[in-house]
Amino acid sequence: MQAQHKILMVDDEPDLEQLVRQRMRREIRSGQYAFLFAGDGVEALETLGEHSDIDLVLSDINMPRMDGLTLLEKIPDIDTDLRSVVISAYGDMKNIRAAMNRGAFDFVTKPIDFDDLRVTIDRGLRQLEMWREAEASKDKLLTLQSELDVANSMQQSILPKQFPKNEQYELYGSMAPARNVGGDFFDIIRLEHGRLGMAIADVSDKGIPAALFMMSSRTLLKGAALGDEDPGTVVTVVNDQLQDGNEANMFVTLFYAVYDPETGLVRYANGGHNPPLIVHKDGSSTILPLTGGVALGVAPQFGFSTDQAQLEPGEALVMYTDGISEAEDLGSEEFGMDRLLEVFANATLESARAANDAVFAAVREFAGDRPQSDDITCLVLLRTDSQS
Numbered sequence: 001m002q003a004q005h006k007i008l009m010v011d012d013e014p015d016l017e018q019l020v021r022q023r024m025r026r027e028i029r030s031g032q033y034a035f036l037f038a039g040d041g042v043e044a045l046e047t048l049g050e051h052s053d054i055d056l057v058l059s060d061i062n063m064p065r066m067d068g069l070t071l072l073e074k075i076p077d078i079d080t081d082l083r084s085v086v087i088s089a090y091g092d093m094k095n096i097r098a099a100m101n102r103g104a105f106d107f108v109t110k111p112i113d114f115d116d117l118r119v120t121i122d123r124g125l126r127q128l129e130m131w132r133e134a135e136a137s138k139d140k141l142l143t144l145q146s147e148l149d150v151a152n153s154m155q156q157s158i159l160p161k162q163f164p165k166n167e168q169y170e171l172y173g174s175m176a177p178a179r180n181v182g183g184d185f186f187d188i189i190r191l192e193h194g195r196l197g198m199a200i201a202d203v204s205d206k207g208i209p210a211a212l213f214m215m216s217s218r219t220l221l222k223g224a225a226l227g228d229e230d231p232g233t234v235v236t237v238v239n240d241q242l243q244d245g246n247e248a249n250m251f252v253t254l255f256y257a258v259y260d261p262e263t264g265l266v267r268y269a270n271g272g273h274n275p276p277l278i279v280h281k282d283g284s285s286t287i288l289p290l291t292g293g294v295a296l297g298v299a300p301q302f303g304f305s306t307d308q309a310q311l312e313p314g315e316a317l318v319m320y321t322d323g324i325s326e327a328e329d330l331g332s333e334e335f336g337m338d339r340l341l342e343v344f345a346n347a348t349l350e351s352a353r354a355a356n357d358a359v360f361a362a363v364r365e366f367a368g369d370r371p372q373s374d375d376i377t378c379l380v381l382l383r384t385d386s387q388s
Contacts, residue, residue, distance in 0.1 A: 005125050006051065008036045010044040010059040010071065011087065023114045033121070041066025041074075048078045056124050057084045058108075058117075061095050069095065072102040081132065083124045087112065096223045097241070106219060109226060116190060119162065127157040127215075158218055160188050163352070164196060168261040171196070172352035173379035176323075176360065176372070183210035183252070184321050184375035187218055189225045194261055197225045197234075200319040200379050201254040201273065204295075213250045217242065217296070221256065231256050231269035232291070232306035239271065239296040239304065251297035255319055264311040264383050269304045271296045274322055279344045279355070281314040281385075287337070314385035316349050320359065323374035327363045330370050335363055352382040 009020060017037045027033045036051065038044040040063040048054060057075060061068040068086055075082050086099040086107045096107050105124050108117050156177070163171045173186045183203025191197050199221055203214045217238065224237040235256055242252070255276060257268035268276075268288065272295035277285045286309075293304045311317055320340070327335040343362045349355055359378045 004032055005055045006034045006036065006053050007056045007058060007121065008038060008044060008047055008051075008054050010038045010041065010057065010063070010068065012039050012060065012063045024118075027118075040064050041068065041071035044071055045074060045078070048075070048082075052079070054079075054082065055128055056121060057082060058087060058121075059084060060087045061092070061099065069098055069102060072099060072104055076103065081128065083128045085120055085124055093223055093227045093237075100216075100219055100223075107223065113190065119160070122161070123158050130157050158187075158215060159185065164188060164190070165352075166261075167384060169196075169259070169384060170352035170382045171198070171380070172356050173200075173319075173377070174356055174360070175375055175377040178323070178372045178374050178376075183214045184323065184377040185214050185218055186319070186377055186379045187221065189222055191225065191229060191258065195229065196259045196261070196381075197229075197256065198259060198317075198319065198379060198381060199254060199256045200276075200321060200377060201252050202321045202323075202375070202377075203252045204250050205248070209248060209250065213248075213252065217252050217254070221254070225256070225258075229258055230306055231258055231267050232304040235269040235271050235293065235296065235304040236302070239302055240300065242297045243300045246297055249297075251295040253295045257317070257319075259311070259317075259381060261383075264313070265308060266311050266317060266381075267306055267308045269293060269306050271304060272298075274320060274325060276317055276319040277340070277344075278309060278311065279316045279318055279349060281312075281349070283345045283347060285318075285341050285344055311381070311383045313383055314349065315383055316344075316352065316355055317381040318344075318355065318359070319379040319381075321375060321377040323372075323376040324359060324363055324378065326374065327367050327376065328370055328373070329367055335366050339366060349382060352380040355380045355382065 036047055038047050042065045059068040059071055072084055083105045086104045088096050088107055089110055106120050108120050175184050186200040189197035203210045220238045220241050224234045228234055253273040254271040255273040257266050259266050270291045271293040275288045275290055277287055279285045288309055291305045291307045343358050356378050
């Protein structure tokens, strides 16, 4: 059986090949992936020259003869379509930042979490497929709508498709893209000690530039989140890094939170984004206070602060974008916060997905036949009631 995707793994650790073949055996046996291995950048270039059908390169940064950063610079000379993911030490933001500047799509940290690796590989390959489709349809890019279609696909390619869930909590999110792409995204980041990083964001502008800025924002956020668990510090770092090379003066509103399943504590920072809700067991809701932040990419060297809230068993944190609160009906009336609060007023929080679906259903019923003008995105964290 011919593998659907061929992946080159570049690392000088002698035991890595055996570990990857063992932990990824299901994907290898099913023909989903085929792995090739190289011990350094020099060997990797030789392998790439021999195999023109490699889709993705996973490369360590520190290697003999040729390191991963040098390899990244040389890969476009072989194949401009190749996607690269770097493997780095935990919190090594200097090298991760350098790798992103040299074209890396994403990164994973050592020791490798194979669940995270699967997600990262899947994202990279889906984004590659979207890019190839766009390249094969260059004539269509002469029209604005075709450009928006490509941006739409790029959005969808990086959104989580699997959501963490155990006896302590549930997470679920979804995005309904508009015809005119705005640049919403959400992400879930596994942190140390079982904590979870959660982000929801909305990029300014539309089309391909917004989609690319969105992808850059998500990657920078992930890197900063793995380097520091204080949300205010994380958002400050991302804001500073987004200032570099932002000639288009784009910006992104961002809510980022770190959740501790053991205590139910939610620590968060808000960069000009819509304030989330905590929905209580009795159906009432509390709007989280703003933390005084501005949209990222607007103010250089801005210090974002951290606030916190307690999520009790049976309560949910509902994060959303303005595509929900500002959705309009045929009379141009907005959905608004009052209607969002009413969604949960008489409802039982059965699951994170049910809460998410209830928001989408309410917005669609309200809008009726009014065409959707902005992305609609919602991410829900439910602390399960079994902990009480």
